[in-house]
Amino acid sequence: MATVSLKGITKSFGKTEVIHGIDLDIADGELIVIVGPSGCGKSTLLRMVAGLETVTGGEVQIGGTRVNELEPMDRDIAMVFQNYALYPHMSVFDNMAYGLKIAGTPKAEIAERVGEAATLLQLEPYLKRRPRELSGGQRQRVAMGRAIVRKPSVFLFDEPLSNLDAKLRVQMRLEIKQLQRRLGVTSLYVTHDQVEAMTLADRMIVMNAGRADQIGAPLEVYTNPQTEFVASFIGSPPMNFLPAKMAGDAPRGAATLGIRPEHVKIAQSGVQGTVLYTEALGAETLVHIDLPDATRVTVRQDAAAPPPREGETVSLEWDAGDRIFFDAQGSRC
Amino acid sequence: MAGVDSGMVEKRGLGRWMTHLGLIIGLLFIFFPIWLAFVASTVTQPEIVKPPMPLLPGGHFFENYRRALVSGVNAPVAWMMLNSLIMALGIALGKIVISLLSAFAIVYFKFPGRRLFFWLIFMTLMLPVEVRIVPTYEVVANFGMLNSYSGLIFPLIASATATFLFRQFFMTVPDELAEAARVDGARPMRFFWDILLPMSRTNIAALFVILFIYGWNQYLWPLLITTDPSMNTIVMGIKQMFPSGDDTADWPVIMATSILAMIPPVIVVISMQKLFIRGLVDSEK
Amino acid sequence: MEKRVTFKGIWLPLLLVLPQLVVTAVFFFYPAGQAVYQSLFIPDPFGLSMKWVGLGNFEYLLGNSYYRASFVTTAVFSTLVTVVSMGVALYLAVLADRLIKGSGVYRTLLIWPYAVAPAVAGVLWLFMFNTRVGVVTWYLGVLGYDWNHVLNGEEAMGLVVVASAWGRISYNFLFFLAALQAIPRSVVEAAAIDGARFWTRFRTIVWPLLSPTTFFLLVVNIVYAFFETFGVIHTITGGGPQQSTTILVYKVFSDGFVAQDLGSSAAQSVILLVIVGALTIVQFKFIERRVHY
Numbered sequence: 001m002a003t004v005s006l007k008g009i010t011k012s013f014g015k016t017e018v019i020h021g022i023d024l025d026i027a028d029g030e031l032i033v034i035v036g037p038s039g040c041g042k043s044t045l046l047r048m049v050a051g052l053e054t055v056t057g058g059e060v061q062i063g064g065t066r067v068n069e070l071e072p073m074d075r076d077i078a079m080v081f082q083n084y085a086l087y088p089h090m091s092v093f094d095n096m097a098y099g100l101k102i103a104g105t106p107k108a109e110i111a112e113r114v115g116e117a118a119t120l121l122q123l124e125p126y127l128k129r130r131p132r133e134l135s136g137g138q139r140q141r142v143a144m145g146r147a148i149v150r151k152p153s154v155f156l157f158d159e160p161l162s163n164l165d166a167k168l169r170v171q172m173r174l175e176i177k178q179l180q181r182r183l184g185v186t187s188l189y190v191t192h193d194q195v196e197a198m199t200l201a202d203r204m205i206v207m208n209a210g211r212a213d214q215i216g217a218p219l220e221v222y223t224n225p226q227t228e229f230v231a232s233f234i235g236s237p238p239m240n241f242l243p244a245k246m247a248g249d250a251p252r253g254a255a256t257l258g259i260r261p262e263h264v265k266i267a268q269s270g271v272q273g274t275v276l277y278t279e280a281l282g283a284e285t286l287v288h289i290d291l292p293d294a295t296r297v298t299v300r301q302d303a304a305a306p307p308p309r310e311g312e313t314v315s316l317e318w319d320a321g322d323r324i325f326f327d328a329q330g331s332r333c
Numbered sequence: 334m335a336g337v338d339s340g341m342v343e344k345r346g347l348g349r350w351m352t353h354l355g356l357i358i359g360l361l362f363i364f365f366p367i368w369l370a371f372v373a374s375t376v377t378q379p380e381i382v383k384p385p386m387p388l389l390p391g392g393h394f395f396e397n398y399r400r401a402l403v404s405g406v407n408a409p410v411a412w413m414m415l416n417s418l419i420m421a422l423g424i425a426l427g428k429i430v431i432s433l434l435s436a437f438a439i440v441y442f443k444f445p446g447r448r449l450f451f452w453l454i455f456m457t458l459m460l461p462v463e464v465r466i467v468p469t470y471e472v473v474a475n476f477g478m479l480n481s482y483s484g485l486i487f488p489l490i491a492s493a494t495a496t497f498l499f500r501q502f503f504m505t506v507p508d509e510l511a512e513a514a515r516v517d518g519a520r521p522m523r524f525f526w527d528i529l530l531p532m533s534r535t536n537i538a539a540l541f542v543i544l545f546i547y548g549w550n551q552y553l554w555p556l557l558i559t560t561d562p563s564m565n566t567i568v569m570g571i572k573q574m575f576p577s578g579d580d581t582a583d584w585p586v587i588m589a590t591s592i593l594a595m596i597p598p599v600i601v602v603i604s605m606q607k608l609f610i611r612g613l614v615d616s617e618k
Numbered sequence: 619m620e621k622r623v624t625f626k627g628i629w630l631p632l633l634l635v636l637p638q639l640v641v642t643a644v645f646f647f648y649p650a651g652q653a654v655y656q657s658l659f660i661p662d663p664f665g666l667s668m669k670w671v672g673l674g675n676f677e678y679l680l681g682n683s684y685y686r687a688s689f690v691t692t693a694v695f696s697t698l699v700t701v702v703s704m705g706v707a708l709y710l711a712v713l714a715d716r717l718i719k720g721s722g723v724y725r726t727l728l729i730w731p732y733a734v735a736p737a738v739a740g741v742l743w744l745f746m747f748n749t750r751v752g753v754v755t756w757y758l759g760v761l762g763y764d765w766n767h768v769l770n771g772e773e774a775m776g777l778v779v780v781a782s783a784w785g786r787i788s789y790n791f792l793f794f795l796a797a798l799q800a801i802p803r804s805v806v807e808a809a810a811i812d813g814a815r816f817w818t819r820f821r822t823i824v825w826p827l828l829s830p831t832t833f834f835l836l837v838v839n840i841v842y843a844f845f846e847t848f849g850v851i852h853t854i855t856g857g858g859p860q861q862s863t864t865i866l867v868y869k870v871f872s873d874g875f876v877a878q879d880l881g882s883s884a885a886q887s888v889i890l891l892v893i894v895g896a897l898t899i900v901q902f903k904f905i906e907r908r909v910h911y
Contacts, residue, residue: 052624073516073519079513083509085510087514098517103518355710359706363784366743373745384751385756385757431637438630439635442634445628453642457646465891466871467875468648468651470875472644493642508624512624515624522630549735550734552852571737572741572853595738599734613792
């Protein structure tokens with residue numbers, strides 16, 4: 001078990017800097033999710049912690065020791081890859097045992113540790129099979145098993161669920177969470193899926209173009225986004241953005257007013273708009289409304305509430321306390 | 334298959350028999366020379382020199398083949414077959430080994446001179462040994478490698494086709510496998526040995542078939558550098574069996590030798606047909 | 619395409635490429651360089667010293683009627699070998715492709731000649747057409763045709779062409795069959811529904827779709843005819859009669875080893891080298907195109 005610290009991490013490929021200084025302290029046993037759109041540098045950051053990419057500037061510490069110069073194998077980490085990276089010619093057992101074998105672990109201990117991991121992941125019936133004879137979910141478990149048997153201080157997950165179908169993804173998400181809780185291993189988890197991030201993270205780090213826009217607990221990030229990017233990236237449907245001048249009491253310098261769809265209500269008076277269409281999702285209904293200035297607003301209302309007809313003109317209102325203002329640069333103000 | 338049948342009416346009935354007939358005519362063209370050689374290897378010399386020779390096998394199969402294998406004309410054919418085997422295996426294995434190593438280096442490392450090396454071996458694709466035959470002969474002669482196995486083998490290893498094939502294959506191996514191995518603690522050679530090599534098994538086997546036949550069927554090179562009959566390979570040895578001048582050739586033995594010369598490569602090709610076709614198509618891509 | 623290079627180190631990769639580098643340098647680059655170097659000299663009659671002649675060897679060669687004749691012979695020979703071999707192979711591949719069942723059996727039989735060395739193929743055909751004992755010669759005699767490739771240059775050419783083409787049929791057949799089987803059934807069926815008969819379908823649909831393979835085989839077969847047929851010619855005709863089957867590679871051999879004319883042989887090597895280089899470039903250019911086809 002160990003803490004992980006990133007201090008002013010930067011990364012350049014040639015002359016292009018892709019990561020512009022990230023600071024992060026991960027507590028022992030914490031699960032941190034790095035989330036962001038593709039190309040934001042989240043995988044690169046993870047790979048630097050793993051030692052698969054060199055660190056251009058700053059320092060990576062694992063368990064309080066600088067590891068910048070160490071090979072991956074010497075960092076006491078284990079990694080789960082997006083495409084699982086299972087060795088196709090080896091059995092499930094051998095896949096999980098490979099790292100231990102290289103480390104020269106005695107045969108009996110290898111068998112015991114692989115057996116333990118297999119039990120934990122319900123893989124015992126498949127130990128003799130080759131990866132290609134397994135389903136996607138089973139392969140995913142083998143990849144996890146390979147990480148577990150090494151008893152590392154840090155787990156690194158690089159979009160481990162993105163190759164699974166939606167239903168399996170939800171199930172595996174839960175399993176990963178439970179497993180991480182049970183083992184108590186410090187974990188860094190990269191994903192582009194904000195739902196995955198919200199559900200898994202102890203704390204999440206939202207990345208945007210090589211910067212950490214916000215680091216915090218999922219709900220904190222959701223309710224209190226520090227930038228317009230975070231506000232729009234976290235939450236589905238995304239936050240509504242309106243011109244700040246629509247509010248008479250906007251703070252100085254505010255350019256945009258943000259309001260979550262669940263905070264907007266269709267009411268008797270307020271801002272007027274035309275209902276474009278409605279989406280009934282079962283438990284809730286999404287109402288999409290065009291304001292006169294062509295701004296699109298989404299309202300999330302309870303399914304029990306009567307939905308407006310398409311083309312109808314409605315009035316919208318919200319509590320002043322639910323509003324969030326951003327300046328022209330997208331920062332909170 | 335209903336769609337195929339309705340669209341392809343010609344494939345049934347008369348059309349199908351015509352197709353078979355056409356193919357059988359082709360097979361006759363292919364196999365007649367081989368059949369005739371086989372017949373000649375089972376009859377006696379007088380039966381051949383008084384044309385027309387018979388078109389069905391005679392009763393001297395064992396006698397002719399024993400004569401060829403044990404005594405031959407200049408050297409026992411069994412001995413020449415051993416030479417051919419050593420040469421073919423040497424070329425196939427040698428080329429596979431050096432190509433695997435250099436392809437591994439090119440694909441998985443960034444080292445000074447990598448591009449230069451790549452282009453250097455690329456150039457070797459262009460020049461078959463026949464083109465540089467005289468100077469290559471001199472090099473081999475200077476090394477004292479005439480009439481030696483290394484002289485037979487090394488000059489024919491100096492080409493990069495196999496390197497390119499392996500490079501192409503390594504490029505399709507997901508990067509994550511190497512990274513997973515690194516995280517698992519595998520050093521480069523360990524990764525090569527434990528992961529890359531087992532994954533390349535089919536490619537290695539396919540290439541082996543191609544190279545074995547290439548080596549076995551060499552003619553000009555062994556003709557030049559093996560002056561000692563005991564170093565002759567079977568394919569070149571056949572020509573040496575023809576008498577100079579006006580003497581009559583010992584046809585039954587020559588034809589038995591021809592059949593013997595084609596048996597090993599035919600067995601390799603037929604038994605590893607799938608691999609062979611794959612290797613052929615891949616190595617030309 | 620570049621791989622995310624994943625291993626560090628300089629000495630290890632250099633060590634790994636060393637065997638290939640050494641073999642290539644000693645047995646490829648040095649001899650190739652020697653060929654170029656020697657092509658600029660002529661040795662004195664005793665082989666004791668070399669005299670610089672610049673491009674003299676080349677000038678001599680290009681002015682030499684035997685060498686020019688050898689060029690023509692090579693062109694005729696390789697064209698004929700390519701056409702005969704590809705023609706027969708295509709014919710057989712089209713037939714085999716028409717079979718729903720059993721094409722595997724024919725394929726297994728038709729790949730035999732690939733395993734037969736050109737030199738052995740030469741001996742087999744020589745035996746059939748041998749002037750004294752050849753079966754085919756004898757039956758041709760019965761029909762009133764006096765076959766003698768030892769004296770008749772055209773018959774000699776015909777014989778080496780057929781023997782060379784014979785050995786190449788398997789290779790071409792395999793590539794044509796693979797290409798034919800890669801043509802989607804639906805395309806051919808659509809044409810059949812449009813009312814196109816077999817020959818029309820072949821001409822308008824199959825043949826155009828085969829063109830990348832055809833072009834590729836064209837180049838490969840020409841290279842084959844240039845170099846790998848040495849064994850056929852050496853066993854059947856020895857380049858004769860009157861050099862009527864002396865192709866360029868054969869002349870490199872006979873001038874260099876039989877006549878010991880090193881300068882001329884080296885100059886011929888260099889000329890061949892240029893020809894192969896050009897063919898290889900054509901082939902690679904084409905393969906690039908094939909990717910986009």
